[in-house]
Amino acid sequence: MYACICFAVKERDVREAVSGGPVRMSDLCANLGVGTKCGRCVSALRDILRQATQESQLRAVNCEVYDQNFCREA
Numbered sequence: 276m277y278a279c280i281c282f283a284v285k286e287r288d289v290r291e292a293v294s295g296g297p298v299r300m301s302d303l304c305a306n307l308g309v310g311t312k313c314g315r316c317v318s319a320l321r322d323i324l325r326q327a328t329q330e331s332q333l334r335a336v337n338c339e340v341y342d343q344n345f346c347r348e349a
């Protein structure tokens with residue numbers, strides 16, 4: 276689904292950006308152009324960014340817990 280119609284940026288593009296490390300809205304604007312034309316996408320992009328960041332952090336914590344519990348050296 277498109278998150279920013281003006282620049283043909285999809286929600287998946289935002290999630291991929293977040294998977295590479297912390298991303299701010301200003302990073303998305305600078306790197307993908309989102310929000311810099313009509314601006315209608317900004318609110319939805321903030322929500323997507325917030326959700327993707329939380330999911331990414333949760334995955335990192337889950338991996339850490341998994342590693343601690345199942346990847347100990349014998």
Ligand code: FES
Nearest residue numbers: 279280281313316
């Ligand atoms: S929809 Fe994103 S700038 Fe227009």
